[in-house]
Amino acid sequence: MDRKIRVLIGKPGLDGHDRGAKYIARALRDAGMEVVYTGIRQTPEAIADAAIQEDVDFVGISLLSGAHNHLFPEVARLLNNKDASDIILFGGGVIPEEDIPGLKEAGYAAIFTPGTPAAEVVEFINSQMEKRQ
Amino acid sequence: MNSSMDIIRGIGEGSIRAIAKALSEVENGSSGSTDILDYLFSRQQGFTLGITGPPGAGKSTLVDRMITRYRSIDNSVGVIAVDPSSPFTGGALLGDRIRMQSHATDSKVFIRSMGSRGHLGGLSGATRDASLVLSAAGYNPVIIETVGVGQAEVEVAELADITLLVLVPGLGDDVQSMKAGIMEIGDIIVLNKSDRSGIEQLENYVKASLDLMPPGLKRPEVIRVSATNGGGLEDLWCAMDRLAATHSEKDKLLRSAVKTMNQILRENGVLFSEKLLELEYNGREAVEKLILAGQLTPYAVGRKLLERAERMFEHNGSK
Numbered sequence: 429m430d431r432k433i434r435v436l437i438g439k440p441g442l443d444g445h446d447r448g449a450k451y452i453a454r455a456l457r458d459a460g461m462e463v464v465y466t467g468i469r470q471t472p473e474a475i476a477d478a479a480i481q482e483d484v485d486f487v488g489i490s491l492l493s494g495a496h497n498h499l500f501p502e503v504a505r506l507l508n509n510k511d512a513s514d515i516i517l518f519g520g521g522v523i524p525e526e527d528i529p530g531l532k533e534a535g536y537a538a539i540f541t542p543g544t545p546a547a548e549v550v551e552f553i554n555s556q557m558e559k560r561q
Numbered sequence: 562m563n564s565s566m567d568i569i570r571g572i573g574e575g576s577i578r579a580i581a582k583a584l585s586e587v588e589n590g591s592s593g594s595t596d597i598l599d600y601l602f603s604r605q606q607g608f609t610l611g612i613t614g615p616p617g618a619g620k621s622t623l624v625d626r627m628i629t630r631y632r633s634i635d636n637s638v639g640v641i642a643v644d645p646s647s648p649f650t651g652g653a654l655l656g657d658r659i660r661m662q663s664h665a666t667d668s669k670v671f672i673r674s675m676g677s678r679g680h681l682g683g684l685s686g687a688t689r690d691a692s693l694v695l696s697a698a699g700y701n702p703v704i705i706e707t708v709g710v711g712q713a714e715v716e717v718a719e720l721a722d723i724t725l726l727v728l729v730p731g732l733g734d735d736v737q738s739m740k741a742g743i744m745e746i747g748d749i750i751v752l753n754k755s756d757r758s759g760i761e762q763l764e765n766y767v768k769a770s771l772d773l774m775p776p777g778l779k780r781p782e783v784i785r786v787s788a789t790n791g792g793g794l795e796d797l798w799c800a801m802d803r804l805a806a807t808h809s810e811k812d813k814l815l816r817s818a819v820k821t822m823n824q825i826l827r828e829n830g831v832l833f834s835e836k837l838l839e840l841e842y843n844g845r846e847a848v849e850k851l852i853l854a855g856q857l858t859p860y861a862v863g864r865k866l867l868e869r870a871e872r873m874f875e876h877n878g879s880k
Contacts, residue, residue, distance in 0.1 A: 431589050432651065432676065457652035462676045467659035474665035478658060481671055483581040511578060 433557055434484040438466040438475040440503065443493035448520060448542070452488060455546030456553070472499055476506035479515055485560075486553055491521040497530065504535035516556050520544070565593030569600050572698050577671070580698045584673055587690035598690055605817075607636075607701025608805055609692050611721030613708070613746070618727040619753040620706050621660035622788040627704060628664050630798055637669040639700030641691050643707040646676035653677070657706060671700055677707075686828055689720045689821065718746035719820065723804050726781075727751045728767065730759030747781040749800055755785040755792055837866040 437453045439446055446468050453463045464482045466475065479487045489503060500519050507515055519531060520540040528539045538552050568586065571579020583601075586594040610627070612620050624640060631638045642657035653676030664670040675691065692703045707717045718724040726747035752763055764783065771780055782800050786793035835845065842848040842862075851857040 431591075432678070453654055457647070457654045458650055460650040460652045462646070462653045462655060462674075464655045464658065464674050466665075467656075467662060470662070471666065474662070477577075477666055477668075478672075480577055481581050481673055483585045 433461045433486070433553060434464065434482065435461050435486040435488060435553065436464045436466065436475070436479050436482055436484045437488050437490070438470050438478070439468045439490050440470050440472055440475055440499045441491055441493050441495045442469060443491065444468045445492045446490070448492070449488075449490040452490070452520065452546060452549055455550060459550040459553075461553070472502040472506055475503050476510060476512075479507065480510055480512050484515060485557065486516045486518065488518045488520065488549075490519070491523075494522070496521065496523055497527055500531050500536060501534035508535070518549070518552065520549075565596040568593075568597055572601070572694075575699075577668075580671065580694065581673070583694045583698075584691050587694060588675060588678075588687050590687075594690070598693060601693055601697035602818075604697040605693055606699070607696060607703070608722040608808060609696065609720065610702045610704045610801070611717035611724040612704060612706045612727060613717050613724065614727030614751075614753075615729075615732055616708055618729045618732075619788050620727050621657045623725075623727060623751065623753060623786070624657075624704055624706050625661045625663065626788050626791070626794055628661065628670055630794070631702065632664070632667065632669065636702070637700045638664075638671075639692070639695030639698070639703040640670070640672040641675060641688055641695070641703065641705045642672065643675045643677055643688060643705070645708055646678045651676075651678070671695060671698075686824065688717070689824065692720065715746055720817075722808050723748050723801060725749050725751050725801075727753050728763060729754045730757045730763045748779075748804055749797070750781050750783045751797060752783065752785045753788055755787045756790065760785065833870075834866060837869055838862075841865055841869050 435456050437449050437456070439449050449468075450465070453465045456463045464478065464484060466478055470478075475487065475489065487503065487507070489500065491499060496519065500517075504517055507513060507517075513535070517536045518538040518540065519536050521542075523531070523539050523541055525541075531539055537556060540549060565586065568579050568583050572583060583597050585591075586597055612624060614620055621642070624642070628638045628640065640661065642655070644653055644655045644657065646653040655674035655676065657674055658665075658672055661672055664672070673691065673695075675687065678687070688705055688707070692705055695703045705717055705721055724746055726749075728750065729752070750767055752760060752767070754760070764785065767783055771783070774780060784793060784797050784800055786797055788794070838845055838848055842851070848857065848862055852859060852862070
């Protein structure tokens with residue numbers, strides 16, 4: 429068996445600021461994971477479809493435009509509809525503190541705000557994988 | 562959806578999730594993967610296209626164009642995009658989807674990214690099995706895109722029905738180093754970015770290399786395209802269709818069956834050797850130490866293992 433943790437990193441919506449997303453993608457790769465990077469300006473449908481085809485364990489999405497309260501839950505809803513609620517979701521970007529509980533309610537296991545060290549995201553993923561096994 | 566029976570049933574029902582799970586099973590070489598492959602083997606249909614070439618040659622953009630082309634004649638298209646895994650961490654950044662975004666929500670296009678990992682028997686085992694899954698699930702063609710570094714281009718040519726080698730102007734030494742590859746692999750050599758300067762030089766160079774081919778080998782076609790602005794693509798599609806028409810379905814299946822068996826025998830050979838190493842020397846690490854310490858030669862190890870295997874066969878035979 430040669431099992432690898434697979435993570436999809438995507439950016440929904442209209443903002444093109446992908447530094448954060450790329451930074452996390454590289455950090456996860458360097459932690460030995462296989463990271464599928466979808467690029468910017470993805471629709472929630474495209475992210476959900478890609479996550480299913482790629483059979484990832486995690487989907488991480490990043491948004492800096494302020495539309496997270498709409499787009500984040502939409503990705504979760506689509507994955508649920510497609511019978512893929514076992515994929516663990518996390519989010520990142522400019523997210524106000526007060527919005528975080530609502531996003532967790534919508535199915536996000538973690539929300540990482542600016543300044544989070546990459547190691548924290550790696551640790552989150554590893555601990556979630558351990559819990560699952 | 563975790564047993565191989567569930568997965569096989571799901572594929573029959575056209576479930577995208579089941580196909581994706583099957584791909585993971587075969588990629589991980591899990592215990593159920595042989596059942597899945599065994600069931601799907603005779604259900605393969607259509608053909609496989611291999612695309613290789615140096616990094617930055619525009620392979621993903623060309624694949625994107627190819628998907629559009631096959632979708633326009635109403636085929637479902639499968640894509641396996643292989644990117645290198647780090648030999649140190651085992652991690653990989655798989656970014657080929659970025660250039661195929663126009664098909665992101667088309668339900669008749671299935672794109673799967675794979676890390677090259679450190680597969681037993683090389684890249685070909687996992688990509689071969691993954692392309693079998695997509696082919697049996699009804700995707701035709703299945704396009705395999707791989708970075709042409711080292712052996713990968715030869716391997717992809719071995720498993721695809723038609724192989725395209727993509728080259729671009731300005732890579733100088735990269736083309737030099739692929740000289741041998743040029744002769745061995747491409748059914749079609751695609752000269753991409755034909756709007757750039759240096760395209761003449763590249764074409765002359767490639768053609769001169771082809772002139773050195775030993776007689777009797779089939780000479781690949783050389784076609785200039787610009788995947789970005791669409792120039793030359795019609796010529797490429799025609800050349801691909803001509804080649805596809807020369808492969809009869811039955812020939813292809815037989816050829817691939819024998820080839821696949823040969824590859825599996827090689828992979829099994831590695832597995833058996835590992836088992837024998839375990840019995841004879843307590844595993845690879847221990848024997849590596851002995852070799853490095855000068856207490857054993859590699860040849861002595863090979864001989865010991867063969868002797869051990871022979872003793873085991875004799876023992877079984879006398880039962």
